[in-house]
Amino acid sequence: MTHTETDPQRPAPATVRSRVRIPLTFPDGYRVEAEVHTFHGLADGAEHLALSLGTPGAEPPLVRLHSECLTGDVFGSDRCDCGPQLRESVERIAEAGGHLLYLRQEGRGIGLYNKLDAYALQDAGLDTYQANTALGLPEDGRDYTAAAQMLTTLGVDAVRLLSNNPDKAGQLTALGIEVTERVPTGVHLSPSNVRYLRAKVEHTGHSIPLAGLVG
Structure with a gap:
């Protein structure tokens, strides 16, 4: 889904349902503590999470919208x-201060079984x-209205967006969240995902510098 609205349309606010601190440990041994928020009133009714990490500074917080990928x-x-991006994002956000929104949007919104198909x-x-x-499904069925609601509820109206995907920045802007900077993730290349990454670059303009890394 690509949004082209020029006038921000801020969605109705959500409310925080609960907050809980969870220590995270990744397979490589990296450890950090996150404050995990759940919400009432999200537009799509899904059980999205916001993980607050680190201590925000003077700049807008570093934020990643991470779509669930089982x-x-x-x-x-x-x-x-997805897995390496999640691991990278948690550490970078913890260092800079900000939020990782873990969005229940498996397969760019088509669901797990359809993704496997x-x-x-x-x-x-x-x-x-x-x-x-x-x-018979959309190329990308994700809508970030709930993400904008979550950020607003957390008191965030401007972000440095940790993402290679221009549509995420475009949708957030259209929803009234200022994106002051789009910060690319690293390139997590493997023999099995070359075609996948190339399609994201060539088809939807992701800022992944594959030139020189693959033929």
């Missing part, structure tokens, strides 16, 4: 770069976007 985040799949089509030669449309 295969990458939990099982370590190399077909995408799309993988089968990718094995037959389609790219990640073509596979979604071949299933």
Whole structure:
């Protein structure tokens, strides 16, 4: 989903449902404590989480909108770069101060089973976007209205966005959240995700510097 609105339309506010501190430990041994927020009144009714990390400074907080990826985040799949991006984002946000929004948007919004069906089509030669449309589904069905609500509820109206995806910045801006800077993540390249990353660069303009890394 790509939004092109020029006038910000701030969504109705949400409320904080609960806050709990959780110590996080990653497989490589990195440890950090997060304050995890849950919410009432999110536009899509999903159980999204906001992880507040570190201590914000004078600049707008560093924020990542991370879409849930069971295969990458939990099982370590190399077909995408989601797991390494999550690990990187937590550490960088903890250092700078900010929030990681963990959004329940598996498969760019198409769900887990459909994502696995799309993988089968990718094995037959389609790219990640073509596979979604071949299933009669949107290339990217994500809407970040709930993310804007979460940020507003946390008192955030301007962010430095940790993302390679221009649509995330565009949607947040259209929803009344100022994006002062888009900060790219690292390049998490593997033999299994080259086509996936190339499709994101060529099809949706992700700022991933693949030139020189792959032929």
